[in-house]
Amino acid sequence: MKEPFSEHEFAIIPTVVTGNQEMVVVQFLKTAIELLKEARTLEETQEVWQKVNALEALSKKFRLNKEVQLDATELRIRIERRLGEILSQKSESREEDIKKQNQNSSNIYWDSVDSKNVRANRSFTKNEWSKFQLLASTSHELFEAVITDLRTEAAINRQTALSTTGILRAIRNEQKKDREPLFSPIIKPSDNWNFSTIHYGRIDEKAGEDRGYIPGEIYANCFWYYVKPGDLVVAPMAGSGQVWRVYEARQEWMGQHVYDFKLKMFDLTPRGKYKDLITQHDLTKSFPVINPDYIIIDIPYYGMVAQQYSNKSEDLANMALENWQLAMQAISNNCAAVQHAGKLCTVICPNYRDVAKGLIVMIADKIRLLWESAGYILYDKAYSSRRIQQNQTPNMARMNNHAKANRIMLTDITEILTFRKL
Numbered sequence: 001m002k003e004p005f006s007e008h009e010f011a012i013i014p015t016v017v018t019g020n021q022e023m024v025v026v027q028f029l030k031t032a033i034e035l036l037k038e039a040r041t042l043e044e045t046q047e048v049w050q051k052v053n054a055l056e057a058l059s060k061k062f063r064l065n066k067e068v069q070l071d072a073t074e075l076r077i078r079i080e081r082r083l084g085e086i087l088s089q090k091s092e093s094r095e096e097d098i099k100k101q102n103q104n105s106s107n108i109y110w111d112s113v114d115s116k117n118v119r120a121n122r123s124f125t126k127n128e129w130s131k132f133q134l135l136a137s138t139s140h141e142l143f144e145a146v147i148t149d150l151r152t153e154a155a156i157n158r159q160t161a162l163s164t165t166g167i168l169r170a171i172r173n174e175q176k177k178d179r180e181p182l183f184s185p186i187i188k189p190s191d192n193w194n195f196s197t198i199h200y201g202r203i204d205e206k207a208g209e210d211r212g213y214i215p216g217e218i219y220a221n222c223f224w225y226y227v228k229p230g231d232l233v234v235a236p237m238a239g240s241g242q243v244w245r246v247y248e249a250r251q252e253w254m255g256q257h258v259y260d261f262k263l264k265m266f267d268l269t270p271r272g273k274y275k276d277l278i279t280q281h282d283l284t285k286s287f288p289v290i291n292p293d294y295i296i297i298d299i300p301y302y303g304m305v306a307q308q309y310s311n312k313s314e315d316l317a318n319m320a321l322e323n324w325q326l327a328m329q330a331i332s333n334n335c336a337a338v339q340h341a342g343k344l345c346t347v348i349c350p351n352y353r354d355v356a357k358g359l360i361v362m363i364a365d366k367i368r369l370l371w372e373s374a375g376y377i378l379y380d381k382a383y384s385s386r387r388i389q390q391n392q393t394p395n396m397a398r399m400n401n402h403a404k405a406n407r408i409m410l411t412d413i414t415e416i417l418t419f420r421k422l
């Protein structure tokens with residue numbers, strides 16, 4: 001094979017190409033591409049690498065056009081990938097030989113690198129060879145995507161250089177992304193939203209007091225299933241702002257599909273560490289925002305939380321059943337008044353059972369009737385444990401015995417009812 005240029009010719013490039021270095025380097029790069037196509041052995045490929053490496057150095061030294069510099073670097077990296085491929089093939093065939101000869105195979109890699117042929121022409125360090133092999137082991141698609149991205153970045157950003165190390169780093173990052181689970185385990189695949197460990201427990205934890213607070217995971221699942229990117233979401237009974245904590249941490253539970261939406265919070269009695277983000281508002285009077293895409297309401301559980309949030313008479317937690325129902329009716333109408341057809345509204349509600357009084361109130365059914373008469377239809381339903389039974393305290397055992405004796409079950413489930421505006 002006749003070489004279109006020799007080592008010697010490369011050596012004189014700086015002196016002969018005064019004024020027109022760019023054209024000459026471009027021409028030499030084209031020739032190198034042709035040479036690479038014809039190169040079959042490690043030594044031939046390595047020779048082309050040496051020439052391109054010299055061209056790359058020249059293009060930088062003479063500060064040639066950025067594109068020419070990048071052409072040279074890109075070609076050099078591509079040759080390194082090719083060298084890695086050849087080396088890997090050699091390793092494989094040597095491995096085969098070794099297996100055949102039933103020899104000790106512990107040093108296959110370096111044996112092959114140091115094999116007679118390679119040693120004869122070796123100008124690379126062990127570290128460089130291993131980089132080339134890493135380049136070679138990357139899939140064609142990933143390598144092409146990364147080299148294109150980094151080249152584009154290097155072309156527009158002076159701070160970024162195209163380099164073998166940079167390419168390998170980007171490849172590692174992409175591979176790491178691939179290993180990240182597509183979806184978070186916090187998001188449940190079925191309508192049974194029970195969480196073995198609670199990641200977003202109640203914010204103002206007080207020992208022994210866990211009534212009325214849903215695990216934040218319920219908000220995460222509602223957002224996942226019912227909120228689209230860019231939506232305006234309103235939580236009009238946000239209390240201590242658990243909803244905000246979950247919203248803020250969306251990169252934790254959105255897996256590889258993180259997206260943005262807007263969240264506005266209101267409550268009759270804002271409290272807790274997110275208090276300043278929650279606007280005081282009585283939901284029985286009106287809905288505080290127009291055209292919300294999605295409303296999520298964690299209602300005060302009738303009869304279970306009296307005086308827990310405030311001592312205000314307009315606090316639903318403090319109302320008798322009749323007033324509570326009237327207040328919920330007003331709330332369902334207020335939601336319907338501001339939502340357009342097709343928009344969703346979720347109400348999180350457990351049923352109420354009073355063991356001492358022998359009382360069972362089917363709150364979820366009442367909510368459904370109210371929302372349907374306000375102009376919604378039931379769109380979806382999920383269930384989640386309130387984890388009351390998880391507290392294996394003496395008090396819990398006493399309550400359980402009481403419930404069994406009075407033949408009134410305790411309520412452990414919250415229903416998550418989602419309505420669609422007609």
Ligand SMILES: C[S@@+](CC[C@H](N)C(=O)[O-])C[C@H]1O[C@@H](n2cnc3c(N)ncnc32)[C@H](O)[C@@H]1O
Pocket residue numbers: 212213214236237238239240241242243266267268269270281282283284298299300301309310314315316317
């Ligand atoms: C079950 S709690 C919501 C707790 C909430 N998920 C949190 O993270 O703290 C019900 C909330 O409804 C609020 N509330 C009661 N009556 C209200 C009314 N008339 N208007 C607006 N909010 C009300 C209470 O202050 C309470 O914060």
